[in-house]
Amino acid sequence: VTSRRFVVGDDLALSPDQARQIATVLRLGPGDVVVLVASGAELDYRLDRVSATSVEGTVTARRSADVEPRCALTLGLPLLRGEHTELVIESATQLGVRRFVPYVSARSVVRDVSAGKLRRWERIAREAVETSRRARVPEIGDVVPWDALFDALDGRVLVAWEEERDLDLANALPAGAGGLSLVIGPEGGLGPDEVALARSRGAATVSLGRRPLRAETAAIAAVARIIAALDR
Amino acid sequence: VTSRRFVVGDDLALSPDQARQIATVLRLGPGDVVVLVASGAELDYRLDRVSATSVEGTVTARRSADVEPRCALTLGLPLLRGEHTELVIESATQLGVRRFVPYVSARSVVRDVSAGKLRRWERIAREAVETSRRARVPEIGDVVPWDALFDALDGRVLVAWEEERDLDLANALPAGAGGLSLVIGPEGGLGPDEVALARSRGAATVSLGRRPLRAETAAIAAVARIIAALDR
Numbered sequence: 001v002t003s004r005r006f007v008v009g010d011d012l013a014l015s016p017d018q019a020r021q022i023a024t025v026l027r028l029g030p031g032d033v034v035v036l037v038a039s040g041a042e043l044d045y046r047l048d049r050v051s052a053t054s055v056e057g058t059v060t061a062r063r064s065a066d067v068e069p070r071c072a073l074t075l076g077l078p079l080l081r082g083e084h085t086e087l088v089i090e091s092a093t094q095l096g097v098r099r100f101v102p103y104v105s106a107r108s109v110v111r112d113v114s115a116g117k118l119r120r121w122e123r124i125a126r127e128a129v130e131t132s133r134r135a136r137v138p139e140i141g142d143v144v145p146w147d148a149l150f151d152a153l154d155g156r157v158l159v160a161w162e163e164e165r166d167l168d169l170a171n172a173l174p175a176g177a178g179g180l181s182l183v184i185g186p187e188g189g190l191g192p193d194e195v196a197l198a199r200s201r202g203a204a205t206v207s208l209g210r211r212p213l214r215a216e217t218a219a220i221a222a223v224a225r226i227i228a229a230l231d232r
Numbered sequence: 233v234t235s236r237r238f239v240v241g242d243d244l245a246l247s248p249d250q251a252r253q254i255a256t257v258l259r260l261g262p263g264d265v266v267v268l269v270a271s272g273a274e275l276d277y278r279l280d281r282v283s284a285t286s287v288e289g290t291v292t293a294r295r296s297a298d299v300e301p302r303c304a305l306t307l308g309l310p311l312l313r314g315e316h317t318e319l320v321i322e323s324a325t326q327l328g329v330r331r332f333v334p335y336v337s338a339r340s341v342v343r344d345v346s347a348g349k350l351r352r353w354e355r356i357a358r359e360a361v362e363t364s365r366r367a368r369v370p371e372i373g374d375v376v377p378w379d380a381l382f383d384a385l386d387g388r389v390l391v392a393w394e395e396e397r398d399l400d401l402a403n404a405l406p407a408g409a410g411g412l413s414l415v416i417g418p419e420g421g422l423g424p425d426e427v428a429l430a431r432s433r434g435a436a437t438v439s440l441g442r443r444p445l446r447a448e449t450a451a452i453a454a455v456a457r458i459i460a461a462l463d464r
Contacts, residue, residue: 067442087319091449095441132443170460209327209460210299211364217323220449221456228402228441228457 004028005035005130007137012036012043012059019055022047033060040064040135067133069096071230074154076101076183077219079110079143084216088184089121089140091220093128096227099139100125101153101181105146107188113143146194150201155179157203160222161190162212164205169222172206173229182226184219236260237267237362239369244268244275244291251287254279265292272296272367299365301328303462306386308333308415309451311342311375316448320416321353321372323452325360328459331371332357333385333413337378339420345375378426382433387411389435392454393422394444396437401454404438405461414458416451 004026006018014022014036022028029050036043036059044061075097077088089100100121104111121140129137144152156174160183174180183203190198195205208218236258238250246254246268254260261282268275268291276293307329309320321332332353336343353372361369376384388406392415406412415435422430427437440450 090446091452094443094445094449095453096443131446134443209463211326211328211366213326214322214363217326217452220323220452221327221460224453224456225460228453231441 004033005037005133007037007126007129010038012038012045014055016053019051019053022055023050023052037129037135040068042135064135068135069098069227069231071096071227072098072154072179073223073226073230074099074101074179074181075219075223076103076149076153076157076159076181078102078108078184078186078215079104079113080187080215081110085110086121086124088216088219090124090128092223093125093134093138094132095220095223096132096134096231097138097223098136099141099154101141101149102143103146103149103183104143105186105194106191108186109188147197149183150198150203153181153183155181157181157183157198157201158206159183159190159195159198159203160185160208160218161195161205162207163195164207167204167206169206169208169225170229172204173226180226180230182222184215184222187215236265237269237365239269239358239361242270244270244277246287248285251283251285254287255282255284269361269367272300274367296367300367301330301459301463303328303459304330304386304411305455305458305462306331306333306411306413307451307455308335308381308385308391308413310334310340310416310418310447311336311345312419312447313342318353318356320448320451322356322360324455325357325366325370326364327452327455328364328366328463329370329455330368331373331386333373333381334375335378335381335415336375337418337426338423340418341420379429381415382430382435385413385415387413389413389415389430389433390438391415391422391427391430391435392417392440392450393427393437394439395427396439399436399438401438401440401457402461404436405458412458412462414454416447416454419447 032047034045036045042063043059045057046060047057049056126137155178264279266277268277274295275291277289278292279289281288358369387410390404
């Protein structure tokens, strides 16, 4: 499905790629209307001039985009093998994550990320915002080591941990709509010293259920449950 | 992570592939113990004879595998493009789905599935059972058209539908632990006649939230929410 929604910056400028999409793929011209998605707002944008590399137009209507989740959820995400990080960024953005903080820990298999991959993540997040009709592209932070992760998170911090037996995610969610951060463990699991460090920084370990999940399943499942519980 | 858990049939026979894994990859021999996972039970299995193509042994302990979800959830899953069906089968099996019923509907883009792909789905489901330490490999039904789908589902039937505004998934779940079926719409969406047919067969349409989700995200998110709510 080709969308007529385009995520833009505060200057409302459409990129050459977006202009090409409008001119060549959608075949729109002067008088046609597209939707611009800028931070927190949706704008109807009547095209005035269209070329294959640039577009000019006029904002004819402005509304606040009210599908943004009412909770600000930050996801601490380990670097995962293959396409799994991309998959989580795509799904978690559709579900409503506000910010991603990628990290590496002692047992991380993947330990760094190329500039090209970072740009790919940003493109995937932008496309997922368009799919889900959100108004805000989630920020993707720099990759940090485990001991710097907790400085980069907001609000109450929950760490999904396979060995946690007592506290289920459902019972660990804050009542209000304040900030919340969720950390998913890496493919190799978290070591006891890493769990101790998290707790010393005020994080609580939570269980996602009785069955071990792969990291990407855990991330999507936990984000879905949190957003469903807090975004009423 | 190489697992010592092997899913077998009721005859407890290990396949040549599994024997090779035991002999060549894990390098186990007589006296070593592996875990066999048969329908509903976990067995300790002491190896007596090991070759590269066959293994014989003795059951030394038997326990019921209690991580199986207490709810029997059937997932009606459209055929999806690329690797997306595989992804949903993998994640939804880890989360606890009991049975899959693949289907095609009017706007389905992918309309049939090769025998090789079906075997691949079955292998992915079996591996996901091993990952999540479940005891039961979900059944994957034959591909059915929309109007036969409702004959193949169990219990209360919920159809996730983007245009449903009133009934959220959370408010549509049965109180008891009886059978439940969830249908995820295809990539092209459901037509009004398809929704009408579902309702005439007793299904309820439900919302997964205010943001449109891609089919694979919707499937994983909804399964995670249902299992978390019903498998207490």
